[in-house]
Amino acid sequence: MSTFQERYAASVMNTFGPPKLVLVKGEGAHVWDVDGNEYVDLLGGIAVNALGHGHPAxxxxxxxxxxxxxxxxxxxxxxxxxxxxxxxxxxxxxxxxxxxxxxxxxxxxxxxxxxxxxxxxxxxxxxxxxxxxxxxxxxxxxxxxxxxxxxxxxxxxxxxxxxxxxxxxxxxxxxxxxxxxxxxxxxxxxxxxxxxxxxxxxxxxxxxxxxxxxxxxxxxxxxxxxxxxxxxxxxxxxxxxxxxxxxxxxxxxxxxxxxxxxxxxxxxxxxxxxxxxxxxxxxxxxxxxxxxxxxxQDLLEHVSVLGQKLRDGLVADPRVTEVRGEGLLIGLDLAEERSAEVAAAALKSGFIINNATPQRIRLAPPLVLTDDDAKAFLAAWPAILDEAF
The missing domain is CATH 3.40.640.10 (Type I PLP-dependent aspartate aminotransferase-like (Major domain))
Structure with missing residues (x-):
């Protein structure tokens, strides 16, 4: 447990449970924790960070x-x-x-x-x-x-x-x-x-x-x-x-x-x-x-196209039984109640996702998520599921 997590537990009301990370910096769809580890943020502060982190505008x-x-x-x-x-x-x-x-x-x-x-x-x-x-x-x-x-x-x-x-x-x-x-x-x-x-x-x-x-x-x-x-x-x-x-x-x-x-x-x-x-x-x-x-930046078109690519790629694995959503609001059902394990494995691989229910994963990344970041996640997805299942 880091010093900040200890201080958090001692000073912040326990309404959310222990924080998974102590984040200190962000740029675009990427964030860094206090230990210098980098993550692709596929949750976007729960659909909040539309322009990602630190957008100049x-x-x-x-x-x-x-x-x-x-x-x-x-x-x-x-x-x-x-x-x-x-x-x-x-x-x-x-x-x-x-x-x-x-x-x-x-x-x-x-x-x-x-x-x-x-x-x-x-x-x-x-x-x-x-x-x-x-x-x-x-x-x-x-x-x-x-x-x-x-x-x-x-x-x-x-x-x-x-x-x-x-x-x-x-x-x-x-x-x-x-x-x-x-x-x-x-x-x-x-x-x-x-x-x-x-x-x-x-x-x-x-x-x-x-x-x-x-x-x-x-x-x-x-x-x-x-x-x-x-x-x-x-x-x-x-x-x-x-x-x-x-x-x-x-x-x-x-x-x-x-x-x-x-x-x-x-x-x-x-x-x-x-x-x-x-x-x-x-x-x-x-x-x-x-x-x-x-x-x-014509981000509505970007969101539509990239969201479809993500949905198509995620559903290709048989351990995913359904993928739903529009644009960059994406949910998927797993073949088993292993969403917490999937979210943990994704975090270890450098991707932040959300286990919405025991059998469901939610993605709501920044609208500025790049094609390269989406491809990197889809490439890592089978190994993430391997670890969780």
């Missing part, structure tokens, strides 16, 4: 903004906040004046804002998919299905119904005229990358409309280019009422957003919600730099 944007104006509170606004709100509405396809944005510092805060927004409909019932993950704060936790996360903190805000992920009949049966919202992740990340069936979002939109409910999509993990689209739901052609984003939005700088479209954008009014740090100029400058870099 992000460093420049944050540094320049801090030298000018760092924090003003939401008694005031800044050009960066307004420009980012406008840009997010443009990327999501909102018509002029067709939406509003509330900025937060994280995904769970974005979901808290959206949860409160749904209460402004005058209804309280929310229908959520099983295997969902929407955050750890009390409201977001009430919408997260995993019993182990929920049970120690009950009673949580109630009137939530969980239905099997991707089950149209169960969704239709659960939604009634007292339902405030249907909440879905287009791709579930925490569960090991579950992808909704084709046509499901359109059906969910129709069910919501039939009962006067909102359709709320949690794109905290799947948004901001991760799937090769700005938002994972866009190829469906469905227009949701609310979309929540965070993680990759700031490329590592904390920021989230609750984007409400159409009439939903008017549900939260002065006094209904607030934040001290949300939408501060440094975070907004970081997010604008991330978006600009993705556009200028």
């Amino acid at each position: 992000l460093v420049e944007a944050v540094s320049a903004q801090l030298q000018t104006l760092g924090h003003v509170s939401n008694f005031f606004t800044t050009p960066q906040q307004v420009e980012l709100a406008e840009k997010l509405l443009e990327l999501i396809g909102a018509d002029a004046g067709g939406g509003k944005v509330f900025f937060t510092n994280s995904g769970t805060e974005a979901n808290e804002a959206a949860f409160k927004l749904t209460r402004r409909t005058g209804r309280t019932h929310v229908v959520v998919a099983e295997q969902s993950f929407h955050g750890r704060t009390m409201g977001a936790l009430a919408l997260t299905s995993k019993e182990a996360y929920r049970a120690p903190f009950e009673p949580l805000p109630g009137d939530v119904t969980f239905v099997p992920f991707g089950d149209v009949d169960a969704l239709a049966a659960a939604v009634t005229d007292r339902t405030a919202a249907i909440l879905l992740e287009p791709i579930q990340g925490e569960a090991g990358v579950n992808v909704l069936p084709d046509g499901f979002l359109a059906t969910a939109r129709a069910i919501a409309d039939e009962h006067g409910a909102l359709l709320w999509l949690d794109e905290v993990q799947s948004g901001m280019g991760r799937t090769g689209e700005w938002f994972a739901h866009l190829p469906s052609g469905v227009t949701p009422d609310v979309v929540t984003v965070a993680k990759g939005l700031g490329g590592g700088f904390p920021i989230g957003a609750c984007i409400a479209l159409g009439p939903a954008g008017e549900l939260l009014q002065p006094g209904n919600h607030g934040t001290t740090f949300g939408g501060n100029p440094v975070a907004c400058a970081a997010a604008l730099a991330v978006i600009r870099t993705i556009e200028e």
Whole structure:
């Protein structure tokens, strides 16, 4: 055990267990630990480090903004906040004046804002998919299905119904005229990358409309280019009422957003919600730099092509029974419950991956992951599985 790990154990709350590494430096999709060992980061801070580590555009944007104006509170606004709100509405396809944005510092805060927004409909019932993950704060936790996360903190805000992920009949049966919202992740990340069936979002939109409910999509993990689209739901052609984003939005700088479209954008009014740090100029400058870099470097196309190469290469081994995902949000099932052993073997080989469940591996690398790094991982993959199996 290193000195830092001992100091960590003595001073940091034990909410995460012992850290696997003590990291000190990063560049692109590579990180180095305190002992000088180098790793290819295929987790990206859990889908956060969209531009990898130390990207010049992000460093420049944050540094320049801090030298000018760092924090003003939401008694005031800044050009960066307004420009980012406008840009997010443009990327999501909102018509002029067709939406509003509330900025937060994280995904769970974005979901808290959206949860409160749904209460402004005058209804309280929310229908959520099983295997969902929407955050750890009390409201977001009430919408997260995993019993182990929920049970120690009950009673949580109630009137939530969980239905099997991707089950149209169960969704239709659960939604009634007292339902405030249907909440879905287009791709579930925490569960090991579950992808909704084709046509499901359109059906969910129709069910919501039939009962006067909102359709709320949690794109905290799947948004901001991760799937090769700005938002994972866009190829469906469905227009949701609310979309929540965070993680990759700031490329590592904390920021989230609750984007409400159409009439939903008017549900939260002065006094209904607030934040001290949300939408501060440094975070907004970081997010604008991330978006600009993705556009200028055509990273959406890169993510789509490289993600397909990774999925094709990973599924070639018989010890992998299924590979799912879009772009660089990838999940795979193993033939046996050996995901912890696979993640450990990968780390020894210089690759950081995530064992999402006992039988599932998740990859969410930086969008700037290179072809060479992807090839190196695929070349090492059989030996990694050999050690784990």
